[in-house]
Amino acid sequence: MSQVDQLHDITSELYELSQQPPKATEREEFVEKLTGLLEQRERLIEGLEGPYTDEEREKGQEVIRMNKVVNERVSIHMKQLKTEIAHMKKRKTSNQKYTNPYQSVSSYDGMFLDKKK
Template sequence: MSAVKALYLVTKELYDLLQKPFTSEERDSLIPNIEELLKTRQNIIEKVNPPYTDGEKQLGAEVVKLNKVIDEKLAQLKQEIQLDLNQLKKTKTSTNKYTNPYESVSSDGMFFDKRK
């Protein structure tokens, strides 16, 4: 099998994986699969060398089309993870303020009498 054909198959598998709707819990289990496919794809890309046949050129064009969608989906996935991390940070902060309300008391508005 040519390197271009192998690249197409791995790219198609990654594309299919990212097209499925998934929840936050499912996302956590899919991330290792996505990483493995990306590593495999990177290794195959390093092996792709010209000259290309007409069939390989068509597969290459298809890989480029799929790659655009994959990039968008990965950016969306990254954004969702970032939102979850921000929400977790806010929850942690508000929980900490609730359990220990006087931990971060500021001295703003307090009057200190310096006379003796």
């Protein structure tokens, strides 16, 4: 199997993976699998050498088309994950404020400081 065929297989696997939004319980697995496939694809791209046959050129064009879709889908998934993380952080701080409402109040409030000696 040539490197172009391997690249095509990995890109098609990425394409299939990116089409399905990750479930809440499977996010970590999704991100790990995604990064693993992206690293494999990067290594294959760095090792590509050429001249290419007509069949390899066609597969290369298909890889380029799939790559555009993969990039768009992955960026959408990552934006969703970032917003969910931001919501979780906000929820955490609001829960902390609810359990300890006087945590952020300055300790000098209501105190009299005598400046004379």
